[in-house]
Amino acid sequence: MTDNRKKLEEAALNSVQRNGFNALSFRTLADDVGIKSSSVHYHFPEKSDLARTLIERYSETFFQSLYAINERKWGLRRKVRAFIDIFENVAAAKKLCLCGMMASEVEQLDDVNRELLNSYFINTENWLIQLFNDNRDDLNTELNSRILAKSLFASLQGALLLDRVVQDGNRLKAQKELFMSFLK
Amino acid sequence: MTDNRKKLEEAALNSVQRNGFNALSFRTLADDVGIKSSSVHYHFPEKSDLARTLIERYSETFFQSLYAINERKWGLRRKVRAFIDIFENVAAAKKLCLCGMMASEVEQLDDVNRELLNSYFINTENWLIQLFNDNRDDLNTELNSRILAKSLFASLQGALLLDRVVQDGNRLKAQKELFMSFLK
DNA sequence: GTCTATATACAGATAGAC
DNA sequence: GTCTATCTGTATATAGAC
16 A cells, blocks of 8 residues: 555545545545645545545454454453443544444445445444343343444444534443443 | 425425435525525525524424423323434434434534534433433433433434434334333 | 526546656 | 646526516
């Protein structure tokens, strides 16, 4: 991967997580990196190619974080906290999850990119379901792992969304407190 | 309010809840209603004027629904279900909450519209806090009303967002089941 | 209130030189 | 890989006739 390609991906990731994919233009992206927009087209022929790259790259990094949590000899409580920490870091950077942001723009994406978003959400939920199933003894609730997993993940996405408008961070805190109350 | 103005508001509301505010153009909006884009500018001089109208109109309708719930002699369980029903109707129309959608685009809104979004979120949370406070005896949880309110509302917004990508509706169902488990 | 016509800016995308 | 130059389409917005 060339240097400028890497810079483009980073600048685009940053921009989309803040302003959305629709608001991203090849011109301003090129300006950020210090090249011309036609050179951006060399790396990403169409805008949808850039979208695909961003989703794949973001997903890869994200799931690497989850695998890293798997390898720790932590209890459920600490692992869930590590999961939530990922979203707190996104919030601290005043961003949304890339896939959460692009979910709001899903109607304008092509089928390939919709499928990539779908996989990101499903795979994340499956990771959480596995985590809860592996640690049922440490749960305070009768709610099944699927409900807990889907609820937790969607809750964090919603909290990120609302906390960028109401800037007190209280929605993320609320989700954390609520879900921690389910854990021994 | 003239007939075309009303049509414009409805078409715009529909479009934004599906595709976002950024993706809305005065041209296509005009086409939807059957007039020219310059005539749209007569009703809404700048795009931000349209944004303001949409947020105000959506908020007004939404809070009327909440006041209608207040006036019912229902228990907590039924009132919360009525609240969640609002979001299920939005999901059934394959839309997002207007303010949830525009929250994803908050960086591109002017101060007035950001403040209107902020009020929508805060006022909704306050309505829920009041509801939980008025019915503490019907709650199964020690979690305070503020946490429950902020968590429930953000959770539903997140569920709407993700369920448009993964089209099984399971995230909204999960939130419903989870929060209903807190109610007697 | 709506129209035609237009100004100005910017979008995504391509051709071809270097 | 990056550039200049350009095509084509569309965006927001305005002026002025009807």
